[in-house]
Amino acid sequence: GAVVSQHPSWVICKSGTSVKIECRSLDFQATTMFWYRQFPKQSLMLMATSNEGSKATYEQGVEKDKFLINHASLTLSTLTVTSAHPEDSSFYICSLNIASETQYFGPGTRLLVL
Amino acid sequence: AQSVSQHNHHVILSEAASLELGCNYSYGGTVNLFWYVQYPGQHLQLLLKYFSGDPLVKGIKGFEAEFIKSKFSFNLRKPSVQWSDTAEYFCAVTTDSSYKLIFGSGTRLLVRP
Numbered sequence: 001g002a003v004v005s006q007h008p009s010w011v012i013c014k015s016g017t018s019v020k021i022e023c024r025s026l027d028f029q030a031t032t033m034f035w036y037r038q039f040p041k042q043s044l045m046l047m048a049t050s051n052e053g054s055k056a057t058y059e060q061g062v063e064k065d066k067f068l069i070n071h072a073s074l075t076l077s078t079l080t081v082t083s084a085h086p087e088d089s090s091f092y093i094c095s096l097n098i099a100s101e102t103q104y105f106g107p108g109t110r111l112l113v114l
Numbered sequence: 115a116q117s118v119s120q121h122n123h124h125v126i127l128s129e130a131a132s133l134e135l136g137c138n139y140s141y142g143g144t145v146n147l148f149w150y151v152q153y154p155g156q157h158l159q160l161l162l163k164y165f166s167g168d169p170l171v172k173g174i175k176g177f178e179a180e181f182i183k184s185k186f187s188f189n190l191r192k193p194s195v196q197w198s199d200t201a202e203y204f205c206a207v208t209t210d211s212s213y214k215l216i217f218g219s220g221t222r223l224l225v226r227p
Contacts, residue, residue: 004157032213043204043217044158093158097213102148105158 003027004106006094012112013084021079021109023094029074030096034103035067038091050077050094084113116141116209120218127195128226135190135221137179137205147188148206148215149179158204164188175199197227 003026013019023033031052036044048069049057056069066088068080081088089112095103121136139145149161162173169181179190188205205218 034213034215043219044215045217046214049214095158095215102160102163103213103215104160105150107157 118218
């Protein structure tokens, strides 16, 4: 399966600051990556689909101006949480699929906004 | 809207007990079905998947799942669990030709040695 990395693995920031999370595909080129959010004791919720070279597709209820996604290359997608607030504290996970209709997940990034 | 239901939120078993975790989905069209596992401190890993063909699919680590179309179910089973199976298990589906995964709420399994 594909190897997916995320950086950082955890981050603590002050309210009002912006945080960038990177998702890298280490051994495959991915035209599509996905970003999920997982609140404590809850399931993964798809936030957006990241498309290489074009705009991301956001799920209903997800603010595109708050969660900026950039997919500038076939191996890197970034999620920037702008003006983060405590309610944005969560576990952010990226994934990608490579022609097999199976998604491979990154290890996740835990964000804590104080 | 499509949804996935996992009825057991927490399951506690002793080693060697049999396991069955329920998963039901709501969608009338074509589905692909998945079970993912998340071990403590680790990322999601694919246990098994069903796209078509034999409705009984076998995955890694002795797990299997059966797709019953008439019941909209895809229950996960293992005849004899081990302590190392302690993890959270997620059922997920994609519908038609979409790659979007819809997850169930997850089931936390604790296996007592």
